[in-house]
Amino acid sequence: MSTALIILAAGKGTRMNSDLPKVLHPIAQASMLEHAMAAGRALNPEHTIIVAGHGADAVRAEVEKIDETAQVVMQEEQLGTAHAVDQAREALSSFKGDAVILYGDTPFLQAETLEHMVDARAKADLVVLGFEAADPGRYGRLIMDGDSLEKIVEYKDASEDQRAIRFCNSGLMACDAAVMFDLLSKVENKNASGEYYLTDLVELARAQGLSVTAVSCDETETLGVNSRADLAAAEAVFQARARADLLEMGVTMMAPETVFLAFDTVIGRDTVIEPNVVFGPDVTVESGALIRAFSHLEGCHVSRGAKVGPYARLRPGAELAENTHIGNFVEIKNAEIAAGAKVNHLSYIGDASVGEATNIGAGTITCNYDGFMKHRTEIGPRAFIGSNTLLVAPVTVGRDAMTASGTVVTKNVEAEALALSRVPQTNKPGRAAKLMDMLRAKKARLTKGAK
Template identity: 80%
Template sequence: MNSDLPKVLHPIAQAPMLEHAMSAGRALEPERIVVVAGHGAEAVRAAVADIDVSAEVVLQDEQLGTGHAVDQAREALAGFDGDAVVLYGDTPFVSGETITRMIEARAKADLVVLGFEAADPGRYGRLVMDGDSLERIVEFKDASETERAITFCNSGLMACASQLMFELIAEIGNDNAAGEYYLTDLVELARAKGLRVTAVACDEAETLGINSRAELAQADALFQSRARAEALENGVTLMAPETVYFAFDTVVGRDAVIEPNVVFGPGVTVESGALIRAFSHLEGCHVSRGAKVGPYARLRPGAELAEDTHIGNFVEIKNAEIAAGAKVNHLSYVGDASVGEATNIGAGTITCNYDGVMKHRTEIGARSFIGSNTLLVAPVRIGDEAMTASGTVVTKNVDDGDLAISRSAQENKPGRARKLMDMLRAKKARKAKGGA
């Protein structure tokens, strides 16, 4: 990847590849998740803690092949008598349904390998089948012409009883050009013991592996294509589908309308009937039915929009609840705040929530009117049906029904504008003449 970042932490749809793989594995409701980390292990460990605190990370100090990697989980799974499924952190598109089918196939086989029909088999290992029985895995370089004609290829994923897997791994040798321990050798070892081995097929797209920035971009594009198609199928209107960017966990209800060039970050739910207008960016927020957002709006984590709210152009909402029917329509920042129902926030309003050390909260009541260019210096509370005059700096609470005005008295100087402009023009002329 030509990167300091471990490969499995590079993002697809704003989530690390590793998270996609772990999410697929969670379809089984596993008792344990063990992540084997090599390069950049500390970064991987930190990422896993964010993804799933129950997952355990074990270290592979030396990278001696796939069999050696899986063997690092031996101690973590000591005493565990269930099935083990081996997934790869750089193969993010394997579905939970496919993994479930692998486990179901375990009812008739001791070892299950995941395969796929390759459009271009290339240098993939071939799965040599005899009916439902997997006879062997043949690497391309070792395959005969007949075997190279096989299009059923090895993905590398396996399922097996945990303790049996480690028993077989203990017998893997490294007598090969790379001096590595290959997990694929389990098939031959299992067959030699008279064990039943089979393969389950999946769509080739699920086995897409990522080894470069170009492949990462292709994978992200594939994810986006699928997410857009799914949204359209679910009754979401995408006015320009190719311009909408979804995160891995975006949820959009039917009859919602998404205008062009909208970006969804992680943790977004948009309910049915909402409108997200062009060039808006949403992350970690919830948008209720009938709400209108944008254009050019930014919803940050903790933004909660109730039904029929309006968030307009160049408005930013962060860690704030906007109650039903409230409007923040122009050029405003509302952070660490609550806004009551049917309240109107005037253009240029700012909740001053940060004192340089601590964040403070602003509370605005129902059916209030906040005048344009109001500064609300938190912590502060504006009561129900209260008002602030335009340009007001609010530093203390405003009771229900009160009007707050805090600004300097205006003073007009007769004729002073012309005199000032004449003076400035003369100064500019003198400066230009001196420069000549």
């Protein structure tokens, strides 16, 4: 059976107190909308429809970044959840298959849960996702009769017995698309809010003799985000789960609560991560690496046996081969560091390649930007780059070559050559004492004048 996703992302999120649409706020450095779309991809949907409203241009830009095949439709007026889903009617007018309704501010939904919902469609015309709430609060209650969902009762309309029910409505549904749009056309807004509610589909379906059921998931999967406090709580939930997964897979974290992971971080077993390390998006660390304290990694690949940090920064395009050393206060960007190479102290290597077993001395900088264009530096294997070398790209340093400390390299250095560009040192006897006396006198005059 083909599947279409309808993801509701039109809400402003007033309680977020933000110019950014609610669904674009990040958890683990990916927007909540990206989390929802990622979960939905497990169903291999034929169509993905995002219903946007507030901040639609920003939502559309995010959708295009995530999945160019997804389609954004507009809900010009926010008239309720049923009205929002109905905005996908035209986009799915010729679609034959199931529609699955998700929410862009529910980021923790698991692929297995969506598959469970779709599987349940084999036995029911309409499937609702529910959860057992530790504190049901003001959630809508799912009233079951065996496997049959009789109705959804909102808290304000529930009896005392119904309020005691802990099986609650998540808002997610799965239904044949044609049946769903037929039901939506019958939803009315005769309620205190004057809105069209998606929950009305249950009673409408039963009135037509259709079968309705509910499947259950863990409560954490339905965690919605409506405020900054909710966002912080959701971040904590994600991080705790991701850290636990890594520990289970054989990664050592000395202080797990201080390590922050992105939504797509991949780390191999027997890697050791010291305290206060932050992983941005698109990071892969192979087995047996060491990531030392206070390092920041994003968009990079770290191979087996590599050592990074402390206080290192790996930026997008950093590729570290096996047994490389990237030390304290070193920044690597868009550069390949070959096996056994070392960049151990206070250096910037950008838009470059560093050959096997090469040593980069402290304070080395690849001068890669001329104000308009980026240029590359190529350093061959077993080269020795002296401390405080400036490599003015584009430039090449050959295999087994050396640069003297303090050298400014502006032209290629051939293999096995020594590059030396320091200005000859000149010592002026007694000049320092005279200069000091002159400066002291000047300071005294300025101090007296200020009084």
